[in-house]
Amino acid sequence: MVRLLHPFTSLLPLASALALALALGPTTAWAYNNGLARTPQRGWNTWNSYGCSISEDVILDAAQAIVDEGLDRLGYEYVIIDDCWQGARRDNDTGIIPADAVRFPNGLRHVVERIHALGLKAGIYSSAGTMTCGRRIGSLDHETTDANAWAADGFDYLKYDNCFNQGRSGTPDLSHARYDAMSKALNQTGRPILYSMCNWGEDAPWLFATEIANSWRMSGDIYPSFDRDDDRCPCTDITQCKLHGYHCSIAKILEFAAPLGQKAYPGAWNDLDMLEVGNTGLSLDESLVHFSMWAMLKSPLILGNDVTAMTNQTRAIIANTHVLALSDDPTGSPAIRLWKKPVSSSSSSSSSSGGNVQLWKMPLDNGTYAVAAVNLSPEAHTLSIDFDDVFYDEHLENDDAAQRSWDAFDLWSGVDFHTFDPTPAPYDRIRLDASPFSRSIPNITVPRHGIRLLKLAQAGTRGMGMSKDEMQRRDLERKANVRMGRAREWMAGRQERRLDARGL
Numbered sequence: 001m002v003r004l005l006h007p008f009t010s011l012l013p014l015a016s017a018l019a020l021a022l023a024l025g026p027t028t029a030w031a032y033n034n035g036l037a038r039t040p041q042r043g044w045n046t047w048n049s050y051g052c053s054i055s056e057d058v059i060l061d062a063a064q065a066i067v068d069e070g071l072d073r074l075g076y077e078y079v080i081i082d083d084c085w086q087g088a089r090r091d092n093d094t095g096i097i098p099a100d101a102v103r104f105p106n107g108l109r110h111v112v113e114r115i116h117a118l119g120l121k122a123g124i125y126s127s128a129g130t131m132t133c134g135r136r137i138g139s140l141d142h143e144t145t146d147a148n149a150w151a152a153d154g155f156d157y158l159k160y161d162n163c164f165n166q167g168r169s170g171t172p173d174l175s176h177a178r179y180d181a182m183s184k185a186l187n188q189t190g191r192p193i194l195y196s197m198c199n200w201g202e203d204a205p206w207l208f209a210t211e212i213a214n215s216w217r218m219s220g221d222i223y224p225s226f227d228r229d230d231d232r233c234p235c236t237d238i239t240q241c242k243l244h245g246y247h248c249s250i251a252k253i254l255e256f257a258a259p260l261g262q263k264a265y266p267g268a269w270n271d272l273d274m275l276e277v278g279n280t281g282l283s284l285d286e287s288l289v290h291f292s293m294w295a296m297l298k299s300p301l302i303l304g305n306d307v308t309a310m311t312n313q314t315r316a317i318i319a320n321t322h323v324l325a326l327s328d329d330p331t332g333s334p335a336i337r338l339w340k341k342p343v344s345s346s347s348s349s350s351s352s353s354g355g356n357v358q359l360w361k362m363p364l365d366n367g368t369y370a371v372a373a374v375n376l377s378p379e380a381h382t383l384s385i386d387f388d389d390v391f392y393d394e395h396l397e398n399d400d401a402a403q404r405s406w407d408a409f410d411l412w413s414g415v416d417f418h419t420f421d422p423t424p425a426p427y428d429r430i431r432l433d434a435s436p437f438s439r440s441i442p443n444i445t446v447p448r449h450g451i452r453l454l455k456l457a458q459a460g461t462r463g464m465g466m467s468k469d470e471m472q473r474r475d476l477e478r479k480a481n482v483r484m485g486r487a488r489e490w491m492a493g494r495q496e497r498r499l500d501a502r503g504l
């Protein structure tokens with residue numbers, strides 16, 4: 001049997017096909033058309049550290065710290081006020097939700113102006129329900145009033161929750177209608193406002209949110225635990241989930257996110273929820289899995305720690321520009337999981353089931369790649385990263401990537417987690433000693449609850465990958481090979497047909 005060769009363009013992952021389309025034409029409108037979040041948004045949100053205990057001071061202190069720490073220069077630009085900013089009732093005359101006069105004695109506009117004066121952008125929160133999750137006034141059926149008020153105050157971002165939605169959910173149509181109402185109201189303000197949907201993955205937002213929002217939450221709320229199962233986050237398969245809940249662990253959200261990368265692209269991202277890096281509950285290795293994989297999956301990177309009191313370790317994690325570059329890569333295609341393998345624990349006394357190890361891969365600019373080996377088991381494991389696995393898709397696309405040799409760079413190896421050095425380690429210092437590799441990268445040890453995050457670049461290109469000319473040359477060569485393959489198939493087919501005709 002002759003296997004049909006596909007024209008390789010038909011096998012491009014959706015995200016890279018769309019990225020290509022976006023690169024080709026500025027008028028192409030695949031995503032919510034406000035021009036924002038071409039790469040996943042970064043910033044800081046009050047909730048994970050402060051919950052309802054927010055005030056003007058808390059927010060402005062955090063904004064100042066973001067600038068003092070240089071986080072703004074790393075792209076952490078949105079300062080987002082989460083729930084509990086609201087006063088008790090809408091204004092009788094204007095219908096506007098006022099700010100809580102005790103927490104925000106100078107009003108919201110003053111806070112926004114101060115945030116803008118620092119060169120940052122300001123975010124606000126509400127719910128597509130009658131009340132917010134903290135039982136404050138919600139925005140359902142008041143979308144135009146509220147969007148106009150936020151635009152007038154100068155807000156640049158809306159996080160829009162899903163509590164108290166009056167049962168107006170349960171089908172994608174119902175959820176779409178509720179979230180689209182705000183989408184349209186934001187658009188009609190004329191102010192570009194990043195629209196971050198927070199409906200916890202209910203009614204499969206990855207199927208309907210791409211044209212109405214810049215990002216959508218795809219699971220119940222995160223909490224700072226690496227892999228502790230909690231019945232309040234009861235689902236195992238997000239595509240079948242009926243109760244999204246909260247207290248979802250890092251490992252569980254990662255599992256939920258694995259199949260969803262195919263639905264995201266520039267301007268339309270899966271949101272794996274805010275970061276817990278720097279909060280109590282995660283070890284260093286666990287934090288590296290969390291941060292790296294949120295970057296690999298192109299989740300928004302919204303800090304949730306107290307940025308006014310950071311340790312050097314937290315700084316070193318959130319400021320690793322090699323990892324941030326994965327999130328910013330223009331290819332805009334989230335990582336896919338190549339495999340997940342259960343592992344058994346070697347200690348017989350262990351009550352743990354052993355967990356698993358996983359291999360993830362993401363295509364990057366210039367024909368480079370990021371590869372992540374993630375160990376969700378309680379013991380270190382040594383594995384081999386096989387290029388036939390890594391370059392499976394490329395093989396289908398008639399690209400000989402698995403045959404080439406690759407330099408591998410360990411994106412966390414140059415980081416000293418005790419002292420903070422904002423300068424990224426140069427590539428020649430983080431290159432794995434045995435580079436370049438062909439066929440596989442053997443002997444990669446991944447710590448328990450840990451990650452090895454590698455960048456692969458064609459051997460000898462000092463981590464930068466191929467030039468545009470070289471990429472183009474290879475593309476043409478591949479296309480020619482596809483044509484030749486087709487011609488060979490046709491010839492072979494003709495031979496068969498002849499033999500058939502002769503009854504052989």
Ligand SMILES: *[C@@H]1O[C@H](CO)[C@@H](O)[C@H](O)[C@H]1NC(C)=O
Nearest residue numbers: 033034186187190191192193
């Ligand atoms: C509103 O939507 C239109 C049509 O998609 C788009 O051209 C425009 O840029 C949007 N405006 C804002 C402020 O998002």
Ligand SMILES: *[C@@H]1O[C@H](CO)[C@@H](O)[C@H](O)[C@H]1NC(C)=O
Nearest residue numbers: 088089090091092093094095
């Ligand atoms: C607004 O309306 C509420 C109830 O209708 C009333 O209790 C309150 O006094 C009014 N406030 C103002 C400022 O008129």
Ligand SMILES: *[C@@H]1O[C@H](CO)[C@@H](O)[C@H](O)[C@H]1NC(C)=O
Nearest residue numbers: 311312313418419420421422
């Ligand atoms: C943090 O790093 C700086 C150098 O970047 C160092 O001077 C300082 O002592 C470190 N702090 C701690 C607590 O180790």
Ligand SMILES: *[C@@H]1O[C@H](CO)[C@@H](O)[C@H](O)[C@H]1NC(C)=O
Nearest residue numbers: 382383434442443444445446
């Ligand atoms: C595997 O790597 C470790 C260091 O990570 C090294 O000590 C060991 O010798 C290596 N083993 C092989 C077979 O290469």
Ligand SMILES: *[C@@H]1O[C@H](CO)[C@@H](O)[C@H](O)[C@H]1NC(C)=O
Nearest residue numbers: 364365366368463464467468
């Ligand atoms: C791709 O190459 C260009 C220069 O040709 C460089 O500016 C860019 O940073 C490279 N991208 C990556 C991901 O290394």
